[in-house]
Amino acid sequence: MPKNKGKGGKNIKRGKKEADDDKREIIFKEDGQEYAIVLRMCGNGRCEAKCIDGITRMCHIRGKMHKKVWISAGDVILVGLRMDMDNDTKADIIHKYTPDEARFLKSCDELPRDLRLNEGVADVFDVEDDVVCGQDYFEFGDDEIDRL
Numbered sequence: 073m074p075k076n077k078g079k080g081g082k083n084i085k086r087g088k089k090e091a092d093d094d095k096r097e098i099i100f101k102e103d104g105q106e107y108a109i110v111l112r113m114c115g116n117g118r119c120e121a122k123c124i125d126g127i128t129r130m131c132h133i134r135g136k137m138h139k140k141v142w143i144s145a146g147d148v149i150l151v152g153l154r155m156d157m158d159n160d161t162k163a164d165i166i167h168k169y170t171p172d173e174a175r176f177l178k179s180c181d182e183l184p185r186d187l188r189l190n191e192g193v194a195d196v197f198d199v200e201d202d203v204v205c206g207q208d209y210f211e212f213g214d215d216e217i218d219r220l
Contacts, residue, residue, distance in 0.1 A: 151166060
């Protein structure tokens, strides 16, 4: 039987863990790109994100980031808008910002001042703008909460 000479295994395929301690260059948005905050992960490399322009888009994680950069709800991301379609509801994730980079973008006035970072997904903007992520949500009265 021949010996296995390749370097297999899932940890090798995921790539080496690089040190994130050093500062990396911040990528600012260009034409056809927009900043967004992840509302929820939908599975299959997709997520629902609310862009800074106020539109909720279904975003696709591109192959370079797939299984290398982990994205979760509440992360600040850079999305590339799809210009070839008539509908404006789909985008591709280009870059994920660290919390420090997101604070820097906010201080440079790239992100709006009323944007709350790292406080969960609910009420991302200070404006009363309810976002329903494709599901029904329930409101309970005071007597119903007491019974729970």
